[in-house]
Amino acid sequence: MKKLQLLASSALFVVATSTAMAQSAFDKAHMASFKENGIAKMDRLDRDETQIFCSSLDAISGKGDPKKREAIEKANMATIKQPSDGKYLGDWKEGEKIAQSGRGATWSDKAGVPNGGGCYNCHQINKKEISHGNIGPSLWNYAKLRGNTDAVVQYTWGKIYNSKAYNACSNMPRMGHYKLLTEQQMRDVMALLMDPESPVNQ
Ligand code: HEC
Known part of the structure; x- marks a missing residue:
């Protein structure tokens, strides 16, 4: 080893x-x-400041400048948009489908077709689904454990919108920032985690 x-x-x-x-x-x-093909344009090779820093050897070995990490988190925090109508929670049933689906954002996908969130790739969410990854923490009983305060709701929205606002080199994709999920899809996965009716909180 x-x-x-x-x-x-x-x-x-x-x-x-x-x-x-x-x-x-x-x-x-x-x-x-690399070739341009369908919706997969050459700009997929462009890295932003966050990606350049997080793929540097210093950052990988944990030696990256803490001030740089702070600056990256601040810059990512500034990208987070709150829901346009002030509503954070949608339909948990739709949220479950989005969390289950890993489809989308490949060259063979049509522009404008919504992507999946692929959340189960990294998280346990509903315990009934036994196939899940564990790079991320379990989200089972998410709101039951953390409560439904505005602070928790806003943190969770922000984390899904742009995970690197809270952890510069988070492994979690920046769902809202990179428009991987639409605003409504984000509300739906929010409901899966936060709605007291959601099976996640039983
Ligand atoms: C590629 C892996 C990956 C995917 C896909 C992913 N996450 Fe994460 N997520 C993580 C990791 C790793 C963390 C732990 C904290 C960190 O480093 O950001 C995390 C943290 C979180 C947190 C914060 C948990 C806490 O206790 O504070 C929430 C909420 C969350 N993810 C929700 C989601 C949702 C919803 C989706 C799907 C739309 C998703 N994640 C997709 C890897 C992932």
Whole structure:
């Protein structure tokens, strides 16, 4: 196991140093190996400040500048839009479907067709669904454990809208910021987590 880790980190080091030395050749080869196809445009290779920082070796090894992390969280926080009609909760039944679905955002998808949230890929949500990932914490009994105060509702909306506002290098996709989910879809997954009627809170 130790040996494997060592191998993996030296491979990372080789990639990083050769990338630094031959940035332009690397960029050229990289760009040339991707094609525009359907809704998958070349801009998918553009990284924002957050992604550049979080894929740096310093950030990966936990040594990244804490001030930079703070600045990244602040910048992501500033992107969060509250629901346009002030309503945070939609329909938990729709929310369950969105949380279950990992479809969308690939070259074969049509523009404007809503994506899935893929929440179960990383979270346990309704205990009845036994197939789920565990990169993220369990969201079972979410509001039952945390309560329904405005602070919890707004934090949860914000976390789903832009997870990196609360944790600069969070593994969770920025659902609202990157328009992966629509405002209504976000209300529906909110209801799945927050509605007292939702099976998640039984
Ligand atoms: C690729 C993995 C991944 C996906 C997909 C994902 N999450 Fe997360 N989520 C995480 C991780 C990891 C955390 C833990 C905190 C952090 O690092 O951001 C988290 C944290 C959360 C939290 C905060 C929990 C707390 O106790 O504060 C909520 C709420 C949440 N996710 C909801 C969702 C919803 C709803 C979806 C689907 C729309 C979703 N997540 C999709 C990885 C993911």
